[in-house]
Amino acid sequence: MNFEIDALFIEDAVRSSELAQRLVARLNSKVPVSYVMDGRQAARPLPVDDAFVAGKRRLVVMNRRSRFLSPCPAAGAGLACCGYLVLVLASNCPMNCSYCFLQEYVADNPGLQIYANYAQAFEELERLLRTNSARHFRIGTGELADSLAFDRVTGLSVDLVEFFRRHERLTLELKTKTDEIDNLLRMDPLGRVLVSWTLSPSRVYRSSEHGTAAPQARIDAACRVREAGYRVGFHLDPIIAYPQAETEYRELLSMLFDALAPGEISFLSVGGLRMTPGLRAIARRRFPNDPMLVGEEVLSPDGRYRACYPMRLRLYRSLAAHIQAKAPGLTHYLCMETPAVVARALGTAPPSPAVLGERLATA
Amino acid sequence: MPKQVADSTHEMAGPVPATFQQGDCGRAALAPVADGCENGADHEAAIRRYAVQRRLPERSVEAWLKLGAEGARMLLELSVALKLRTGQLAAVIELVAEIALREGTTAVSVLKRGEITSIAKGVGSAPERASKLLNVLRILRYPELNRALAKLQSAVEALRLPRSVTVGLPKDLSSGQLSIEIRAGSLAELDEAVRALREASARFSEIFDSLEGADEL
Numbered sequence: 001m002n003f004e005i006d007a008l009f010i011e012d013a014v015r016s017s018e019l020a021q022r023l024v025a026r027l028n029s030k031v032p033v034s035y036v037m038d039g040r041q042a043a044r045p046l047p048v049d050d051a052f053v054a055g056k057r058r059l060v061v062m063n064r065r066s067r068f069l070s071p072c073p074a075a076g077a078g079l080a081c082c083g084y085l086v087l088v089l090a091s092n093c094p095m096n097c098s099y100c101f102l103q104e105y106v107a108d109n110p111g112l113q114i115y116a117n118y119a120q121a122f123e124e125l126e127r128l129l130r131t132n133s134a135r136h137f138r139i140g141t142g143e144l145a146d147s148l149a150f151d152r153v154t155g156l157s158v159d160l161v162e163f164f165r166r167h168e169r170l171t172l173e174l175k176t177k178t179d180e181i182d183n184l185l186r187m188d189p190l191g192r193v194l195v196s197w198t199l200s201p202s203r204v205y206r207s208s209e210h211g212t213a214a215p216q217a218r219i220d221a222a223c224r225v226r227e228a229g230y231r232v233g234f235h236l237d238p239i240i241a242y243p244q245a246e247t248e249y250r251e252l253l254s255m256l257f258d259a260l261a262p263g264e265i266s267f268l269s270v271g272g273l274r275m276t277p278g279l280r281a282i283a284r285r286r287f288p289n290d291p292m293l294v295g296e297e298v299l300s301p302d303g304r305y306r307a308c309y310p311m312r313l314r315l316y317r318s319l320a321a322h323i324q325a326k327a328p329g330l331t332h333y334l335c336m337e338t339p340a341v342v343a344r345a346l347g348t349a350p351p352s353p354a355v356l357g358e359r360l361a362t363a
Numbered sequence: 364m365p366k367q368v369a370d371s372t373h374e375m376a377g378p379v380p381a382t383f384q385q386g387d388c389g390r391a392a393l394a395p396v397a398d399g400c401e402n403g404a405d406h407e408a409a410i411r412r413y414a415v416q417r418r419l420p421e422r423s424v425e426a427w428l429k430l431g432a433e434g435a436r437m438l439l440e441l442s443v444a445l446k447l448r449t450g451q452l453a454a455v456i457e458l459v460a461e462i463a464l465r466e467g468t469t470a471v472s473v474l475k476r477g478e479i480t481s482i483a484k485g486v487g488s489a490p491e492r493a494s495k496l497l498n499v500l501r502i503l504r505y506p507e508l509n510r511a512l513a514k515l516q517s518a519v520e521a522l523r524l525p526r527s528v529t530v531g532l533p534k535d536l537s538s539g540q541l542s543i544e545i546r547a548g549s550l551a552e553l554d555e556a557v558r559a560l561r562e563a564s565a566r567f568s569e570i571f572d573s574l575e576g577a578d579e580l
């Protein structure tokens with residue numbers, strides 16, 4: 001997948017960094033390169049109609065000023081949590097999903113930032129291991145960005161795999177909607193790297209996931225990395241409760257289980273579409289013709305629009321039953337729902353974050 | 364019967380159905396249509412004039428014009444006929460657009476539905492019919508939610524609880540929690556309410572199942 005870039009900005013402080021040099025060498029030579037004092041300024045929105053999309057085409061290499069490692073936002077928000085830790089190595093993504101929360105989250109700084117001082121992230125991880133001597137952690141880089149979208153030019157996965165393969169109690173999760181796996185295929189992760197794909201039925205892919213790899217291409221890529229020694233996981237997130245959803249998500253799961261035996265899949269997460277009122281307004285303005293954005297969502301007690309409760313629960317239960325029937329034993333959990341909803345949907349209370357986190361990290 | 368506007372021959376001769384022409388406000392806006400000038404620019408001008416009279420926000424006007432010339436014209440006629448207030452008009456525009464998008468159809472085919480034309484041509488005061496229109500559009504826009512809501516409401520009624528007990532469904536069925544309110548002025552009244560609730564407990568479990576999307580009550 002080749003994502004087009006209009007301009008590359010490099011913060012003066014990281015001019016000689018390896019990452020900046022790699023990008024200059026690997027990006028198309030027609031992409032103009034500018035050196036700036038403060039990358040944050042280059043990441044600000046341009047005064048154009050769709051500043052968010054314009055930001056997706058402006059790559060900014062800079063230092064990250066805050067911590068790289070943080071708990072997943074579900075932790076502390078009263079939601080069932082899987083103990084996932086987020087490593088922010090980049091912000092924004094070249095793809096353009098209509099439901100993407102980044103539309104609101106990075107609206108004020110949509111430039112595609114990649115942090116050159118990521119060696120600090122490794123230090124934070126080592127500190128985490130030193131202060132938690134027994135636990136196993138699952139660390140993901142796909143929270144504010146797609147983990148692999150620019151891997152062809154950044155080569156970040158090479159450094160990441162190299163680091164994680166040396167740390168037995170850490171599992172790296174690279175989360176993507178691309179099939180950018182060439183770098184991964186050249187390395188042996190020693191079982192410590194998990195690559196996960198978000199999957200959606202074709203109808204959702206066509207209407208809402210612009211610029212991403214097709215669902216079948218994602219599954220094919222998963223099979224290939226699996227053969228190369230990576231663990232694989234899948235996220236059915238967001239699940240959108242459109243009229244044909246129940247059938248089409250089941251078909252999607254069947255397509256997945258045709259390609260990979262359940263025992264070859266580390267886990268499957270499921271999460272319903274949720275949008276803050278602000279995100280919903282932005283998404284509808286940017287994608288006025290996407291039927292997936294006009295579902296039967298209502299304002300939920302947590303202040304987010306979600307499919308109304310009966311529809312949501314029915315969909316969760318139907319998918320859980322399907323997974324149980326087709327892939328008994330496959331670890332499956334609900335994401336971004338309260339423990340009460342998880343218990344009602346799956347019939348058992350969610351495990352504690354530490355327990356589920358450990359299970360997912362080692363699955 | 365709705366008041367028929369038969370006092371203006373040129374309006375009667377135009378494409379706007381007579382039954383739609385009850386209102387005074389908006390007649391001026393409809394003039395180009397009534398005069399037989401049906402090109403898109405005239406429709407747009409008519410809608411814009413009407414929108415100005417109604418102080419309709421620009422965002423709603425844009426959404427209205429995106430319904431296509433025929434759909435936008437039909438909605439103008441409907442608004443004039445039902446004397447939609449500004450907020451109602453904005454809501455109707457949004458609902459019609461969203462229903463069309465959800466169903467992969469056009470605003471025209473939404474507005475030609477029997478449920479809607481019968482309101483446009485039906486009896487009752489304009490405000491009554493306006494509120495009926497909004498209800499029908501909301502049902503079309505949120506069909507599953509409304510189906511579930513109707514089922515739950517009748518299940519709650521079937522509990523036949525004393526008047527001192529009120530069972531509240533979650534707003535817009537956004538959660539799985541019922542609220543139960545008991546009004547009691549004495550211990551005896553409280554006991555009676557609690558006993559009635561206990562007796563109804565098996566049927567409550569069916570209500571919870573339904574709230575969780577089980578198909579049958």
Ligand code: SF4
Pocket residue numbers: 092093094095096097099100101102144145146177212
């Ligand atoms: S791939 Fe993920 S991060 Fe990128 S636009 Fe889509 S939802 Fe957002």
